[in-house]
Amino acid sequence: MRKVALRLAYDGTDFVGSQWQPNGRSVQGVVEIAWERLTQEQRRVIFAGRTDAGVHAQGQVAHVETDTRHDTATIQRALNALLPPDVAVVQVDEVAADFHARFSARWRRYRYLIDTALVPLPLLRHTVLHLPQPLDQPAMQAALDVLPGQHDFAAFASGHPHEGPTVRECYRAVCETVTSYDRPLLAVELVANGFLRHMVRTIVGTLVLVGQQRMSCAAFAQVLASGDRQQAGPTAPAHGLILLDVGYAADDVW
Amino acid sequence: MRKVALRLAYDGTDFVGSQWQPNGRSVQGVVEIAWERLTQEQRRVIFAGRTDAGVHAQGQVAHVETDTRHDTATIQRALNALLPPDVAVVQVDEVAADFHARFSARWRRYRYLIDTALVPLPLLRHTVLHLPQPLDQPAMQAALDVLPGQHDFAAFASGHPHEGPTVRECYRAVCETVTSYDRPLLAVELVANGFLRHMVRTIVGTLVLVGQQRMSCAAFAQVLASGDRQQAGPTAPAHGLILLDVGYAADDVW
Numbered sequence: 001m002r003k004v005a006l007r008l009a010y011d012g013t014d015f016v017g018s019q020w021q022p023n024g025r026s027v028q029g030v031v032e033i034a035w036e037r038l039t040q041e042q043r044r045v046i047f048a049g050r051t052d053a054g055v056h057a058q059g060q061v062a063h064v065e066t067d068t069r070h071d072t073a074t075i076q077r078a079l080n081a082l083l084p085p086d087v088a089v090v091q092v093d094e095v096a097a098d099f100h101a102r103f104s105a106r107w108r109r110y111r112y113l114i115d116t117a118l119v120p121l122p123l124l125r126h127t128v129l130h131l132p133q134p135l136d137q138p139a140m141q142a143a144l145d146v147l148p149g150q151h152d153f154a155a156f157a158s159g160h161p162h163e164g165p166t167v168r169e170c171y172r173a174v175c176e177t178v179t180s181y182d183r184p185l186l187a188v189e190l191v192a193n194g195f196l197r198h199m200v201r202t203i204v205g206t207l208v209l210v211g212q213q214r215m216s217c218a219a220f221a222q223v224l225a226s227g228d229r230q231q232a233g234p235t236a237p238a239h240g241l242i243l244l245d246v247g248y249a250a251d252d253v254w
Numbered sequence: 255m256r257k258v259a260l261r262l263a264y265d266g267t268d269f270v271g272s273q274w275q276p277n278g279r280s281v282q283g284v285v286e287i288a289w290e291r292l293t294q295e296q297r298r299v300i301f302a303g304r305t306d307a308g309v310h311a312q313g314q315v316a317h318v319e320t321d322t323r324h325d326t327a328t329i330q331r332a333l334n335a336l337l338p339p340d341v342a343v344v345q346v347d348e349v350a351a352d353f354h355a356r357f358s359a360r361w362r363r364y365r366y367l368i369d370t371a372l373v374p375l376p377l378l379r380h381t382v383l384h385l386p387q388p389l390d391q392p393a394m395q396a397a398l399d400v401l402p403g404q405h406d407f408a409a410f411a412s413g414h415p416h417e418g419p420t421v422r423e424c425y426r427a428v429c430e431t432v433t434s435y436d437r438p439l440l441a442v443e444l445v446a447n448g449f450l451r452h453m454v455r456t457i458v459g460t461l462v463l464v465g466q467q468r469m470s471c472a473a474f475a476q477v478l479a480s481g482d483r484q485q486a487g488p489t490a491p492a493h494g495l496i497l498l499d500v501g502y503a504a505d506d507v508w
Contacts, residue, residue: 009373009375009376009377009435010376011376011377011379056377058375058377058435058436076373080373085376085379086376086379087376088373088374088375088376089373090373090375119263119330119334119342119343119344120342121263121312121342121344122263122264122265122339122340122341122342123263123265123310123312123381125265125339125340127377180434181263181312182312182498244436
């Protein structure tokens, strides 16, 4: 039995999310269908992280156990020919038997984009949150500065209790300006060893309150310290979010 | 009677083109419908340039004659509320009676994007041509260097004869690398006082032959000099193209 890892990019707009669901078109579902058509194997394709409906990916990682004899280049080419145009396999590698897309991952990197201009650009409407209000970027960066390190992120998790430990280690939390179609966008980039459900979107939703000067940086730090979801701001919409990358130990190939 | 100029951005994917057509959804059509709903006026909205189905715009310009008393800020806000999400009015200005979106325009700026990576990124599939072959960028730039100046561009026009003069003045022709989703893309940018039908796409289709080393720079120059469409390469697909901007004299406001 071989184990193969896939790096996936997708446009999340027309998916119910990354994870298989009984009703609706999921990324996992279409990849598993393509896998079966290629190999005649009905296999679970295990994803590094769950992305919600509308959330995009540039470097999602998944693994699958297989008996196929196809080499990795053939697997990549064939899957891309079988997959719909909103999912692509950008890399395929043979990995060790103990590699696990989710449990072996050391870090995930997400980016959230916000456009504060008065009028949204149509070409950005599926990938950028339009919020036509000035945001105080230095204040947002100051608030983000409390995130690096190990914390209980329960305040920024979705409302579901009993979902296990809520301590995560954040490695990077940066708010910067990027440009798309000559338009300056606010990009919030977060890197952590793991993320709770809705964590990036709730951090961004709370951070926007700081940017609007409706919450102080000290209050943002208190939200984190409180561990109380009620203290945090709203969950930002899904479509501004993209999973950029998932990192592994050097000896895991990726 | 007032005259108002609109700067429009649109995602060309779901349009039959900018220009009104008896069948199909055009940008002009949806703008005219929004205009009528706002003002109860049935008016032609005159565009600076025609873009084909699938071609996008960041700064298309149009004008309309009107008796409405709404101020420009109200017109912009109301049109954006009435327009579908794939068209936006990014600027509205009162212009002089002799302003004409098409005839007053001094220059147009277009950009064409090409991704030469093996696997296309799903998020770029509607805005970037995927051509998984290495392209010789310095050779492409050398070929483009023959374009600036005044030339008969008949060789790069669509097959229709009798469409009037084919001499245009090119102000800029550059091939550079831009980055989107961490992926390097080849961007061909052309500025000219005007463009013939399919001219940018035919220049790009011919330029790709140079990039693939199937045509020399000298041969590219000979294609231009020949004035013969048969000598040029294929018309590149529409979806890689965007109309970035249209320029006017300083006293025309824009």
